[in-house]
Amino acid sequence: MTAPSTNTAKPATGIPALFKTAFINALVALVLFSLMVGIRTEAGSDGQLTYWTRFGELASLVGIVFGGSIVMELLRQWIGPTGTEKLVPPAIRSGMSFVGRYLAPALLIFTLLVPVIFYNQRYILDLAILVLTYVMLGWGLNVVVGLAGLLDLGYVAFYAVGAYSYALLATNFGWSFWVCLPLAGILAAFWGVLLGFPVLRLRGDYLAIVTLAFGEIIRLVIINWQSLTGGPNGVSGIPRPTFFGIPLDNSDDGLAAKLGIEYSSTHRIIFLFYLILALALLTNWVTIRLRRLPIGRAWEALREDEVACRALGINTTTTKLTAFATGAMFGGFAGAFFATRQGFISPESFTFQESALVLAIVVLGGMGSQLGVALAALAMIGGFELFRGLEGYRMLVFGMAMVLIMIWRPRGLIGHRAPTVYLTKAQAISSDLVKEGHG
Amino acid sequence: MSGDKTGDKILGVDRLTMRFGGIVAVQDLSFAAERTKITALIGPNGAGKTTVFNCITGFYKPTGGTIRLTHDDGRVIALERLNDFRIAKQAKVARTFQNIRLFPGMTALENLMVAQHNALMRASGFTLLGLVGAPVYRDAEKHAIDLATDWLRRVNLLDRADDAAGNLAYGDQRRLEIARAMCTEPALLCLDEPAAGLNARESAALSELLLSIRNDGTSILLIEHDMSVVMEISDHIVVMDHGVKIAQGTPREVRDDPKVIAAYLGTDEEEAAAVMEGGT
Ligand SMILES: Nc1ncnc2c1ncn2[C@@H]1O[C@H](COP(=O)(O)OP(=O)(O)OP(=O)(O)O)[C@@H](O)[C@H]1O
Ligand SMILES: [Mg+2]
Numbered sequence: 001m002t003a004p005s006t007n008t009a010k011p012a013t014g015i016p017a018l019f020k021t022a023f024i025n026a027l028v029a030l031v032l033f034s035l036m037v038g039i040r041t042e043a044g045s046d047g048q049l050t051y052w053t054r055f056g057e058l059a060s061l062v063g064i065v066f067g068g069s070i071v072m073e074l075l076r077q078w079i080g081p082t083g084t085e086k087l088v089p090p091a092i093r094s095g096m097s098f099v100g101r102y103l104a105p106a107l108l109i110f111t112l113l114v115p116v117i118f119y120n121q122r123y124i125l126d127l128a129i130l131v132l133t134y135v136m137l138g139w140g141l142n143v144v145v146g147l148a149g150l151l152d153l154g155y156v157a158f159y160a161v162g163a164y165s166y167a168l169l170a171t172n173f174g175w176s177f178w179v180c181l182p183l184a185g186i187l188a189a190f191w192g193v194l195l196g197f198p199v200l201r202l203r204g205d206y207l208a209i210v211t212l213a214f215g216e217i218i219r220l221v222i223i224n225w226q227s228l229t230g231g232p233n234g235v236s237g238i239p240r241p242t243f244f245g246i247p248l249d250n251s252d253d254g255l256a257a258k259l260g261i262e263y264s265s266t267h268r269i270i271f272l273f274y275l276i277l278a279l280a281l282l283t284n285w286v287t288i289r290l291r292r293l294p295i296g297r298a299w300e301a302l303r304e305d306e307v308a309c310r311a312l313g314i315n316t317t318t319t320k321l322t323a324f325a326t327g328a329m330f331g332g333f334a335g336a337f338f339a340t341r342q343g344f345i346s347p348e349s350f351t352f353q354e355s356a357l358v359l360a361i362v363v364l365g366g367m368g369s370q371l372g373v374a375l376a377a378l379a380m381i382g383g384f385e386l387f388r389g390l391e392g393y394r395m396l397v398f399g400m401a402m403v404l405i406m407i408w409r410p411r412g413l414i415g416h417r418a419p420t421v422y423l424t425k426a427q428a429i430s431s432d433l434v435k436e437g438h439g
Numbered sequence: 440m441s442g443d444k445t446g447d448k449i450l451g452v453d454r455l456t457m458r459f460g461g462i463v464a465v466q467d468l469s470f471a472a473e474r475t476k477i478t479a480l481i482g483p484n485g486a487g488k489t490t491v492f493n494c495i496t497g498f499y500k501p502t503g504g505t506i507r508l509t510h511d512d513g514r515v516i517a518l519e520r521l522n523d524f525r526i527a528k529q530a531k532v533a534r535t536f537q538n539i540r541l542f543p544g545m546t547a548l549e550n551l552m553v554a555q556h557n558a559l560m561r562a563s564g565f566t567l568l569g570l571v572g573a574p575v576y577r578d579a580e581k582h583a584i585d586l587a588t589d590w591l592r593r594v595n596l597l598d599r600a601d602d603a604a605g606n607l608a609y610g611d612q613r614r615l616e617i618a619r620a621m622c623t624e625p626a627l628l629c630l631d632e633p634a635a636g637l638n639a640r641e642s643a644a645l646s647e648l649l650l651s652i653r654n655d656g657t658s659i660l661l662i663e664h665d666m667s668v669v670m671e672i673s674d675h676i677v678v679m680d681h682g683v684k685i686a687q688g689t690p691r692e693v694r695d696d697p698k699v700i701a702a703y704l705g706t707d708e709e710e711a712a713a714v715m716e717g718g719t
Pocket of ligand 1: 459462463464482483484485486487488489490491537
């Protein structure tokens with residue numbers, strides 16, 4: 001077997017096994033749907049039970065499951081993880097690595113030019129700001145989940161702390177955005193440490209559940225602490241950011257008037273765009289730097305093997321806490337930005353769904369990969385908008401797309417890991433070796 | 440003999456007891472390890488050797504007894520009172536594991552860099568100086584890379600420096616784990632079955648490596664089943680069975696001790712003695 005063959009990785013399953021799986025799935029569907037769909041019951045006019053059968057619908061559903069199983073199984077075998085490497089010819093692969101090398105700079109230049117290219121398209125600019133917000137959140141959570149391997153399902157809590165910190169400090173004391181921004185980060189980091197302490201001993205699923213609870217607790221506190229947070233009504237009238245003290249409005253001392261140009265509401269959008277871009281790039285820069293410092297290496301080592309870390313004299317407690325605090329701080333920055341952009345915040349913006357979305361971005365992007373997370377945020381948020389036309393089916397299509405991507409690339413879009421230091425040559429480390437972390 | 444501390448006691452274990460519920464894994468065990476010597480801890484499977492290691496390196500809190508480590512400068516540290524990472528950090532005791540515990544997704548070089556965490560952490564001003572790229576930190580990192588390179592050379596893995604640790608062959612992983620422990624610059628190195636799974640040539644190379652580590656002034660505590668390695672390099676041997684010490688002495692003394700033979704053969708003492716006499 002010297003010649004490269006596309007069939008070498010084919011699993012032992014043949015056509016009979018394929019049909020067997022499909023048959024079993026169809027059977028399960030039949031059992032499930034016969035009661036849910038096959039027989040329809042309703043309370044009649046006198047309260048008596050009336051029912052009628054819908055065997056046609058039942059048959060078509062079971063048929064869909066049967067056919068769908070076969071299609072899924074075939075897809076799994078053809079584009080599955082074992083097949084991909086071999087299916088791609090070397091020429092294309094080297095081309096892909098070329099693309100890989102220049103993708104990040106190209107993406108950055110394009111992002112910088114977005115406000116120029118789409119100057120008059122408010123919708124695109126708003127969407128770009130949203131994508132960048134999630135890029136930043138993804139990068140922040142990546143420190144905790146991707147590097148330190150701590151599964152955090154309550155990341156939205158820090159986003160909320162950041163948003164409310166800015167909103168309350170700005171509305172109550174009239175402090176400017178640039179004073180509140182670091183404070184929001186510090187407060188969020190503080191809450192990160194506070195969350196970190198009780199969960200230090202927990203690992204894996206247990207950690208995930210407690211962080212999930214923490215996210216909900218923060219939201220419930222915000223809802224119920226009416227006197228401070230305004231409860232379900234939220235905080236409104238949050239000051240817009242200023243260009244270092246110069247407001248971006250059409251007043252006489254607004255930026256437009258000072259520069260002697262005509263005022264346009266787009267100015268503020270563009271300012272917000274570059275603001276979130278700068279914040280996201282700061283997150284990225286700090287993370288890349290931290291990875292090459294002892295603390296970042298300790299995070300990754302913690303993900304790989306906590307016991308070995310302790311045997312090497314690494315204080316795993318403070319290492320975990322710094323990971324939580326760093327991730328939370330970036331979440332807090334993003335929250336402060338969110339508050340100033342919206343001008344109004346309420347607990348509804350900080351539900352578990354946000355945590356799940358950010359976590360999905362990190363997982364889809366490839367845990368630990370900065371570029372992967374950025375691409376995933378673009379795909380998730382942008383894709384979500386793309387499917388807007390499908391209305392009711394949007395979630396369905398979206399879910400299917402995610403399932404397919406995870407079958408194709410189980411370790412995310414960019415699964416391999418780049419070493420932080422090298423003697424002769426930096427070589428990417430295959431995702432099979434890199435641990436996901438269990439606590 | 441002013442500066443030479445060879446032969447001093449570096450580790451003193453006194454009446455160490457470790458219980459897990461009803462099981463007594465180690466009972467009233469006392470022994471000492473001498474400075475810049477290789478002390479071997481041997482015994483049949485389940486004798487409690489790894490448990491002793493876990494007590495010394497802080498992974499278990501002993502039920503009873505004391506463990507004293509005496510440093511070069513005369514400082515005495517009570518290991519049973521320090522917990523986990525402090526033993527490696529403050530008492531300078533490093534260890535390897537019976538089941539290799541490397542960081543498989545990190546390169547060999549990165550593994551050795553992680554081992555120098557505490558020194559690098561101080562140099563990076565607890566991250567702040569490092570973040571701004573201060574020259575102090577850059578020098579320290581260069582020094583750390585040099586130390587790691589030295590150790591990669593000594594364990595013959597220099598050409599694999601940039602490969603993921605998980606991709607190395609089994610024997611290479613064992614040697615890398617020793618190099619990683621040495622990068623913490625320990626006073627006492629504890630090795631749990633370093634020759635397990637190695638072939639004869641690799642075992643011989645391991646013996647040589649351990650002797651060179653000892654000759655450079657690091658004391659070694661060694662658990663090993665491979666008797667060719669133990670008999671060749673040990674200065675002192677402690678034999679355990681069922682959690683208690685049954686013999687100790689030089690390799691020669693231990694080899695001829697009927698109690699040791701009995702423990703390994705799983706018979707009682709007199710029978711073993713009879714077997715020995717009949718055999719010779
Ligand atoms: N955490 C634990 N909980 C309960 N029992 C334990 C624990 N650790 C060790 N033991 C028991 O203590 C005894 C000694 O085990 P230990 O691992 O120390 O033996 P060992 O001498 O290292 O053996 P081997 O040569 O097989 O590695 C065994 O009976 C083991 O089952
Ligand atoms: Mg053992």
